[in-house]
Each structure stands twice: as C-alpha cells, then as structure tokens.
Amino acid sequence: MCVLLVLLLIVNISKAAPNHHVSINFEQVFRDGRPLSRFWTSTGLCPPAPREKAAEFLLAEDSLLNFEIIGSLPNLGLNYIRIHWLLEMIEFSYCDINKNLFYDFSQLDLLLDKLYEFDLHPGFELMGVPGNISGKEIKRRFSYFWADLTMQIAQRYLNRFGVAYVSKWRFETWNEPDLKNYNMLNFTTNEYIDYIQSVRLGLDAAGRLLNNIHLPLRGPAGLFRVEPNHPFCWSALKLCNDFPHRCPFDVISFHRKGSGQRAEDIINGETILLDQISNKFSNLVKFKYSNDEADPIAGWSTPREFQSNLKYGVILVSTVLQHWAAKYNGLYSNLESISHDNGFLSYHPFEFDQRTLLARFQMNQTKPKHVQFVAKPVYSSLGMLANLGPVATDALVLEGNLSYTVSFKRNPFYSCILLSISNDTSDLSIKRNNITLTSIFAEETMKYNTSYIIEGQQDSLNDPKSAWIHYGKPSYPTTAQFKSMRLLQFPSILRGPEIIPANSKSITLKLNLRAPWIVTVRLCSEMVPEPHQVTNIRIRKIYRNEVMIFWSEKPSKTRCIVGYEVWFYTDLTRWVQINLGLHTPFLWFQFVSNRTLGLTGIYRVRAVDVFGRFGPFSELKHYHG
Template sequence: MPDTTRIRVDLTAPTQAFRRFWRSTGFSPGELLLEPEMAQTLAYVGGVPNRGIEYMRVHYMLDLVTATEFGKYDFSRLDAALDIMLEHRIRPFLELMGNPSYIYTDFNDVKQAHHWRDFITELAQRYQARYGAEELRQWYFETWNEPDIWWRLGGETGFNNYYDACSEALKAVDPQLKLGGPGVARRIPPIFKSFLAHCDTGTNLFTGEKGVRLDFISVHEKGAKKHAEDLTPNSLSIIRHEMMAVDYVREHHPRFAGLPFINNECDPQIGWHLYHTWHAMPYFAGLAAKIIDQHQRLMVDAEDVDYDILSNDNGFVGHWGHRTHLTYFGKRPVKAAQAEHKTDIGALDARRAAPEPFELVKKPALSVMELFGLLSEQRIRLDDQGLDPDRVGLGAIATVLGGSDERSGASVLLYNSVDRIWQSGEGKVELDFAGLQPGAYALATFKIAHGKGDPFTIWEDLGAPDLPDAAELEAMRLAQEPALSVEHLQIGGAQASHTASIDMPLPSVALVALIRREGEAPEAPSKLKARRFGGLNGRGNIVLFWEPAAHGGVQLFDVLWSANGSGAWEVINPVGLLSSVYLHPAGGHFKVRARDLFGRVSAESAAIEA
C-alpha cells in the first residue's frame, strides 16, 4: 500500500498574493511565426486558461525587418509576426535581437549606434500606433539573447552602446516601456558583469549621464547540460545558480538588488533539439510543476526575490523527444534553431507559398500549464504541512477561489516528481478541505500521469507511426486532455470540511478544485475564429479559437457543429475542453459554449462557417 500524505487546506486561513510568474514560453527563430505550424501552435498556447501563458520570447525577430540602407526599413513581415501573436492573446517578450538585412556590423562605430537608436525608435513608434500605448506597456523589451555566446557586433563596449541606443529609443517613445537584460547563458560571465557595471556607473553614450536605466535582470539557468544521453536534470541546481546571480547583484550593485529577476530559459536540460523521450511524458509535466514550486518556496518566500518571470523555452516546432508543447507529424525537417540559424527571407517566402501538410498533438508539457492556469492569485502557505518535495517528490500549491470576504472554494495543484527520470512509485494524498461554507459543491480532479493525459503512450501502442492516419490521430487527441473526474457533494454545518483522496503515482500532476455552487452559469464565449490548415491524409483541419468570458471557478468548453448551419447541432469534442481551442478535421458551421462543473451551460457564441 502506498504511503498517505495528509494536506490541510483551510479556506479561512490568511492568504498571500500569488504572482503567476511562470506565464511565458519561447522559441527560435522568429520566421516560424509566419508559417502555419507556429500559427497552430499559438492557438493552443494562447488558449491556456486565464492567460496561463501570456508571453512569448522569440529569437531573431528583427531579422524579419529588411533594409535597403540605414533608415530605410520594411517592417511588413515583423508586422505579420506580431499580429498573429496578439491575435492569439500572446504578448511579445521582445528581444531586440536581429539584424535587418545584416547591415549592422559593429556598434563601436558611433554612427551605427545612432542608426540603431533611430531604428528602435521607429519600431516602438510603429507598434505604439498599431497596438496602442497601454498594450506596449505590457510588453517586455530585452537585450540580444545570450550575448555571452551570440553577440558579434562589437564585444562588451559595443554591447553597452547597443543597450544605450535601445534605452534612449524606447524612452523617447514612452518612458514607461520596460527594458532589461542581459539574458546570459553562462554563470556570471564577463559580459554580465560589464553590463551591470555600465548600467550602474557607466557613461551613457547618448546623454553623457552616469548610469543607464535597467528595469529587470534576466539570466538563463537550466537543470542539465546539453548531452545526447538522458541526463537527469537537477532541479535544485537551477535555484542555486540563479541565487549566485542574485547574490552577485546584491553585493556589487545594491541599487539593482530590488529589481525584478527573470529566468527566461529555465529548462530542465540545455538543447531543445536533442531527442529525449521523457520530453513527451508525464515526467516532464511533474518536473515543470516542481521547478515552479521550488522557485516560489526557495526564492520568493525564502530569499525575498522579486521573481517576475520563469519561462520554459519550449515553444518550438518539434517531435515527441524535442522540448516542445506539441509534437509535430509531417515531412518538414526539424533543425537546431539557434546554432544553425541565419534568416533567409527568400526561402521563408517560398515555404509560406507552398506549406507542407502537418498535424500537431498536445503533450503533457502544455497540459500542465493548463492546470497551472486554474490556480488563483491568492495562495495559502503550506509550510506547516510536513511536505518535503525536494527530498521525497510530493508537493502542493494551494489557492483559494472567490473574494476575500467569502471564499467559494479552492484549487490545489499536486505533483509527484523526483530528479530521476525512470524512477516510479505510488503515492496517495488526502486533501482535508476545512472552513467550507454550507452548500452544494463540485469536486473536480484533473490528472496527468501514465495513461492519463498521455498521448505518447497511445502513439507507442499504435506502433509509433511516423505519419499517423486519421484514426490514429483521433486516438492520440482523445488522450491528450488531462483526465477529469467530477463528484458532486452537499456539505452542511458551519465551517464544514471535506476530505478528498487522490492517487499520485510517480510521476504525476493533479489539479483538485473544490467549488461551491453559486451565481449563474458561465457567460458565453465570444470572438470565435477559425483557420484552415493542410493536414495529413489529404484532409484539411479547421482550428477554432475563441475568447472565454471571465469566470471565477473552472469552466469547460464544448464545440457545436452543423453541416449547413440550419439543421441539428451536435457537440463534437468527446471531452470538455480546458483551453479555448479545438481542432476539427472537417468544415461546416461552428459555435462554442461554456459550462461549469455543475453542468450549467452558457449561451452559445455566434456561429461561424469554416
């Protein structure tokens, strides 16, 4: 029999503000945004509940701008790339990285630095006019990615000149635009030190003033080095190495000690393109959950770090073993995006004109972000619960739902994860919910484990087809959603309680939501859109995405289909959808509706034809 761990979640306990700092992903290169595989990926990523993934950090975005000479730029491809991100509710974490038509060569050349300033000014003005000042203030602008490896335009002095140009350009358009960096790959490398010293006490190239503004500090720390073997990630080493950077700033540049801190490539292992089977498995979901929890406990709570963003750099297009949110089936070659990359605008335009058919299937790496999206921003500390996740693997994050005066329930994320890829085991949790108000409740458990929310196992059982047929794709997509069970309860008496038992095998993740029935049915979703993609087996896929209405609990979605829009409508999704996206392999007329855990159904969205 597995050991049982008891966790008490008291809804009357004090809460703390809980920042959703994990709300970002990334990939390379920027040209992918103009291709259908990434457009479909964005529909899935942007559909995560409650904007659970809000930002996307993309390398070489500025390569999409072409130039005939300094000061004469064509932004049309970058316009299209940013448009598709925002269309899917994804905001840019915009690296000012790339080189329009490769005309810049050395930022030690003061004239080139001034041209870059003018270029970034034009860019910021353009997108302020296109998207609005308030939208741009939500973006992050960052330096060149990993300048300790990829910077080729003038060494440390050139990099500082480049940063001054970016800073002055953005400030001239709107002083509230956020700029930071340096996003280094190595541990406190020389360019990290020189960059901080320049921002602290150096001379601004353009103003002659001492010091340059710095709005956040970013680094990259990962759990294992690049290797063809399945190295086991060390999750605690990520924390230790991040704290080395934090401590360096606190010691050497104390006026920056309170700045927001970011690890925007916080991946279990270096090398997205190296093939590791565990990238496709529930192990990855459990490890991602543990790393997020470790950052909250060991950096935010214990070290008072203003931890702003933790990003897994896994938004790429790739196969099961790649570090991606979805797995790709098709004939397109998937290459190493960074080391081999140089933007070829002609080849990009040719691919866009004749795209290859493809299919995508969701992995646990994305499903776990759906579950994190169901946590609220009011957390109950569980420090006194006897949990020891860094040693034994079982951890929990508890949040309350509803207002501060009368709480309507709780959502609790549980994970069972150890830093040992192939280790397995059994676990059991008894969640004691206390301080409940009398009433009717729904108890929902979403789970990712072997055989649950686990399409890779289905693919293996099907014989590992390289180009699956329609029935095989349907089987995998049925298995890609987290497994859901719902129980309805009647809880009475003042300050009542309820105990829920959850099996937590190793590895696994579960989101347990206990919600009191109150109010009305969810409001109708809106802004239903469709995009057609060329799929395998000679078919065309319709990807639907929509805007969910705000909802204080958990809402699921149903997609309704009609052949002609005037006859009978039928629900076509076999299980309720957490995310606001759905793929259907046939055209017709579509509507979407929301429902809560009590079966109360919203009005239907306006119908569209696709």
C-alpha cells in the same frame, strides 16, 4: 452537525501503495495566503539557422499553428513568447536626404498581428539587424542607429496596437551577447554598453510621444559565466551599480538551466548567481530579476525520454512551486518572472522527445502536405497551473516528495489545490499512491453551496506518446491513431463536478494515483458568476475533412469552467455538439468530420461551469472550407 463527505476514487489499488494524508483548514489558509503573481506564463524559441530566414520560419503555417495552440491555454496560461532574431524580419528601405533611415516592417507586422490575435505578448528581443543594411553603416552611426530603430519599432506598434497592449510587452536587449554565435556584429564591450543605452533612449523617445509612458526594458539576458569570458553582461551590471541613473534596465534577466536531473537544480543555480551579483554589486539588491530560460537542461533539440512524458510536466510544476516557495518566504521577493524555452517545433524522428510543448508530425506524404500537432503532458501541466487563484499558501513538500499549494479567492469563494508527486527525471520505485485530502471549510464559505471538480494527469494514462509507441511509432499516423493519441493529451476528470451542500463543514477525498502525477482540486461557491461568452472564434483548416476551432475567453481570478461545448450546423443537419463526450478544458478543439457531414457550415462555442451553468453561445462563425 458536521457533514463529512467521503469520495472514493479507486483505480487498480495496490496493497503496497503508500498512504499520504493532507489536511487543509481554510481558516488557516485565509490567514496564511499571500498574493500569487503569475510569474511562469512565458515560453520562448529561436528560429533555426540561417537567421536571415527568420521571417520565413516564423510566418510558416507550422509556426503560426504552434503559436495559436500555445496561446490557447485557459486564463492566459501562457501569454508571453520570447523569440530570438526578430529584427531580422525587418528590411532596410532607404535613407532620405536628411540621413533618416526608413524600413519595411511588413513581415514583422504579420507576425505581431498574429500574436495579438492569439492573445500572446511578445518577449521582444532587440536582436539581429534589418536586411539590406551593412554592418559598416551600423558601425558608422552606431548610437543613432540603435536609438532610432528602437524608437521606430516602439512608436509603430504603440500606434498599431495601443498603449494597453504594448506596455505589457517584454522588451529585452540582445540574447546572450557574450556568445560568439550570437554576437554576429562583433560588439566590443564599449559598443555593447553603447547599444544597451541607445536602446533605452529609443524606448524613452517613443514613450514621450504618447504622454510620457515608460516602456520597461529587460537585460542583459546573459549566462553570466566567468567574467573574462562574459565581459558584456558583467560590465552592464557594473554600469547599473556604479551609475544607477544611467542603467537602462528595469529588470535584470539571466539564464540558469538545470543539469537534467532534478528541478531544484534550476533554483540552486539561480541562488548562486544572485548571491554573486549581490556580493559584487550592492546597489542592485532591490532590482527585479528574471530567469527567462529556466529549463531542466540545455539543448532543446537533444532528444530525451523525460521530455516526452509527464516527467517533464511535473518538473515544470515543481519548478514553479519551488520559485513560489522562495517568493513566499522572502528569499526571492524580487523575482519578476521565469520563462520556459520550450516553444520550439519538434522534428522527425523525435516528435515527442525534444524540449517542446507539442509533438509535431509533418505529414509529407499527403497531397497537399500538412502538419498535425498533439499536445504533450507539459502543455496540459501549464493548463492546470492556469487554474491557480490570485492568493496562495506556501508550497510545501511532504514525505515521499508530495508537493502542494492551496490557492484561493476569498469572496466569492474559490480554491484550487494543486498537488503532485514525482522523482524528477528518474523513475519512481513505487508507482502508486493513496492520497487522503481533507478540507475543513471556513465559516464564511459554508453559507452557500459549493461545487468541486478533480482533474489529474497520471503516468501513462495521460501520455499520448504511449499510444504512439503502441502503434509502432509511425512517421505518418492514421486518423484513427491520431484520435487515440488525442484522447490522452489533456488532463482527465477524476471526479465531479459534484455539489457540497451549504453548511457542510468538511470534505474528505480519497485518491489512488499512478505516479508521477499532478492533480488539481477546484472548489467553487455558487456565488461565482456564471460563465462569460467566449469570443474570437477562428477556424483553421488542417486537412480535407479536418479543422481546428479556436476561441478566446475573459481571464478571471476564479476558474470554475469545466470545459467547452463546440457545436456545428449545416443545411443537412440540426445543431450537433461535435465534442460530445470529450473533455475539452482548453480553448481549442480538433474536429475530424466525415464525408456526409463535411466541414462547411456554422460553428459556435459555449463554456460550462462546475454547477452545470452555461455561458452564452459565442457569435456564429461561418466556415466555407
């Protein structure tokens, strides 16, 4: 007998709210699904001028905390960070009697050690020049210099971190080399071609030292505007087309941002460029390619209202779904990745309004000075995308700009249904939507109990800036004001977890949501393994009675974790759960203690899944302040 579960979520239901109906038949879903690669899990940034102080900026406490939060989305929600001017972190040391060049890598070591600790991979741009070496010396031995430096870098970090980690790095040539503000060595076109080929030689030389491994190279990382003004990047593609055996690239990378109006502007710009390339260079049609600055609009530091709230989060989700639809339908079959250039640090008075993942508050009136971060909706949107399974259906768009895709793993059964509504950067005329989602289960999924959870972000309801505005946009928020903002910084649990009994044939979910919104519905079979033990507990002091606790988890093709429990023990207390009643879906928690409890003690963390099953507690982490 068909068992129909009707679940009602009613939030200020409006009579004028339109009704949207989505019906999903998992028998059809299993037939239609195609492998979904996680092509969107990269961010990027550029250290501020002067470039010679890149190390000072990138190793500052603000930057490292920013990186650690970025690396703490679940299931490797962001696992690449593309950074300009990394070579400026190296110092030339000396040249021996055999004319061999030696460098001090200590500052770059510190940064890369941290990225490794934070579960991030660098987008390693071979851009800039080591300190204390003259441009004249570089020009004198141009080919040798670039091949040797690249070899030393690759060899050093292969030995330091191992092949398994470094082979996943995204080595890339000079960012936007045709732009004068980046081409500080004044490359000629011939020198640029020599540079990219020398970089390839250097990577190959390092690979030969470790069982002939191949380290992929990306480039030319260009804007590809009109050819007379952008000769380097077009010449690089001509080389690859005319002499494929001399082409240094494994992935052709380019930059295409939007106009600031609609998410589809990004993919439309890409399509025009890719058509130009395929028409001009027929031998490149099988190359993998990447848009590693796929942002809604250029100019990260320009404050824009939509970048502060859920509009930006939905635009990013829309961008991912549009690229997935193009891949699914064979239009972008060679797409390797897209990257969002939003790993920057915001600054006053635009804490929320710049193109960043986090709002930074520089608390300059405290002693000592410190920094506070609040996650923006776009950060949480990437966390919701991290729940997608390894196979997915086409991304469909229905009337009213309702987009959705159904991702899954078949055995044991797992599904994450992602739905969203927005009008991109424009306001919606209708603020509320009634959604009816019916899922009809496949016979093979009905053998076991299934549990589900619905999470969502809605306009104003998951928007920490709205709390900041409520308090008058203080430059230095109080502890209570930060608490209010952080209560709105993550997705909310709209319903669940709840059990769907075995042999149930369908489930109908009714939602009333404030637009724009993003919702995920996760369905998990009880045969999905229990949560793993979390690892790599780190405690970072923020201020006197305040720390951030970070941890790592084992990535999975299923994502049935509801959240994490954070526990604390001192000599004055028994174990207490310090995030009790707070939804903690990501791999960090900010703990503000009181004077009685303090911060000194022992911390531990464990995961909880949709069936209420607990993973083992982490190893104990002692913190002494």
